[in-house]
Amino acid sequence: MGEGSQKSPVVLKFGGSSLATPERVRLVAERIARRQKQGDPVVAVVSAQGDTTDELLVRLHELAPDPPAREVDMLLATGEQQSAALVAATLGTLGVSAVSLTGWQAGIATDPSHRRARIHGIAPGRIRRLLAAGHVVVVAGFQGVNDLGDVTTLGRGGSDLTAVALAASLGGTCEIYSDVDGVYTADPRIVEDARRLSVIGYDEMMELAALGAQVLQGRAVEYAWQHDVEVQARSTFVDGPGTKVRPGTGTERVHPVTGAALDRTVARILCEQVPDRPGSAAHLFGALAQAPINVDVIVQSPSHLGRTDIAFTVADEDAPRAEEIARVAVERIGGGQVSRDADVAKVSLVGAGMLSRPGVASRAFQALAGAGINIIAITTSEIKISCLVRREDGPRGLQTLHKAFSLDED
């Protein structure tokens, strides 16, 4: 192998919105070309263009309302394959020799499952050879191949995971490009003086991703954390340093809190008069887990006459199904009414600094109370505090917490 192959490669990932029009594809190709001229071996990972994935699903569901997951993957994987070919061909017009690869050509092996497969391993031989020969390698994101030779997809946001996993396998770094120029202390559309973070910890980023910060996908951050991959979130269209995600940032932090988030796509399910005996909650949440439905904030009221109220939140889209499952489960264990409340929102604070500083929670509650915002439920983890509030209070709640913890100050 030549000298060039000694340098560790950089994996650049571009999302669907960055590729939505021919003009944008050209801008992406120019960015890739500039990066290669800086001397780094470059792998680009691309998503499907614009709304391609959704459009393919509409076409499929018109023909088959409940299609086999295997065929869904076979269909959806074409979106990223098209992007890869288009970007590689466009790079050619800029004098950059580029080769596109599908997931299977890139050696991305997954478990047998469809729609949300897990990456089992990567055989990077072909990518290494292409990089060593001076090519830019453009990989179709979001997809892999299982042991049967079937095409699998990695779930929504899976291209981030493709990029991080390739960076891990190649011993390189990863840059995730999108419309946004980094990770902010809160959504700038809601909090005017939100500040771009220059650095954030893996743990904090995972919490923020789970809370709806769409800059980086949670599973990708988790993979980066496990494999020590440095990830950077940057803007496709504006030059700038973006935000670096890496370990060990929390402990040296001045602020106990790194960022705040608002999730308005939650609903609350209330199960009344559940018998307060061992196994009740296990039965209820076991049924939901099997669905599978992700349950978030869980609040159980103090027992009264051997009965208790259990409330929990789920994603808006899962709420009708969750209510139905809960109703069946609660009836079986002899409980009372089950109801659903969509008029809620979740405001959260995230920060590895919380670990060493007690009192963050009480300061948050005081700030919300001072703004006249009622807290319906609370949940905390080592580095996160979430408060359930009325949906109309959500934006003001986020602004209040952002100010209370001086997140606008560097």
Add this chain to the structure above:
Amino acid sequence: MGEGSQKSPVVLKFGGSSLATPERVRLVAERIARRQKQGDPVVAVVSAQGDTTDELLVRLHELAPDPPAREVDMLLATGEQQSAALVAATLGTLGVSAVSLTGWQAGIATDPSHRRARIHGIAPGRIRRLLAAGHVVVVAGFQGVNDLGDVTTLGRGGSDLTAVALAASLGGTCEIYSDVDGVYTADPRIVEDARRLSVIGYDEMMELAALGAQVLQGRAVEYAWQHDVEVQARSTFVDGPGTKVRPGTGTERVHPVTGAALDRTVARILCEQVPDRPGSAAHLFGALAQAPINVDVIVQSPSHLGRTDIAFTVADEDAPRAEEIARVAVERIGGGQVSRDADVAKVSLVGAGMLSRPGVASRAFQALAGAGINIIAITTSEIKISCLVRREDGPRGLQTLHKAFSLDED
């Protein structure tokens, strides 16, 4: 393997027009399902839906006017992959268990070339196993994989070739479905009393395909001939026997002529005053072959004072390039003017019966002369006679020949 796998499979191929709308996809799925219920193991080969391939090319050329052939194949192959997934999923709604396969998953190995790869071999193991397990296998047509693991495509009409090659490899028969219910003695849009042929020979079908009969693709017929595969051309939307293509039909024929064809997409290149010495024609046609441009009817006038006029026809789309190449070549060998004439059409008669019956050509010339149609040039093969006429005379020429050889009579 179970009993079912003992039966030889049938390979059904559906073209893009048969899959252009969701309604048509449903009709195709229903036809496949009916066929499977008759007890045959079924492989379906599908093209890209409607104008998908052309639309993808437009998108590509907007970004890269002269894209690498490898990336063109990578892009175009997605059209057939989408069709395969959609048809397989639709079969599921009819209670038919179906599995879609890309070219590489179906084991279709090609030579290294792109855009017009040749099938080198097929490893039908996976298809056999799926058929034995009772599945319908839906294969993305038009594509394969080369030794490098790159996606290749087989050229326009390549899905016919996929279907025939799979039938050969599986020891089955092949049915090619399209908007037309078989092969006709002439284009019914031009010749009113054109008659559907119940049987045609491989050789005749190849000539007709080369002359623009779009029911079956020429390379597919050639492959079927070489591998003794029985091919049937049928309508996707109307039940009927269609046309069978098979060997040995010509010799038993009452008619010396099987069909007639008109090609209005030709142009004529005239090279004047070419020195009549050894190597002149070789130089001219060598340069064209290298382009590569297919040359059809060639006419060389009698030599006069050591010089001769050479005229030949090419496809309309190749004409400007052919003229340019001819001009350079003729200049180098010291010839005269080169000009191009698009105002021509080619009427042809095809029939294995010609072999044993002299006089077909002269009857054709008499018929055209009787209709007042001037013949610009003539070319013949063992089973074909082509006459170049003015483009406006084309349709009438076809009708005249159809009548003169009583092709409307069974």
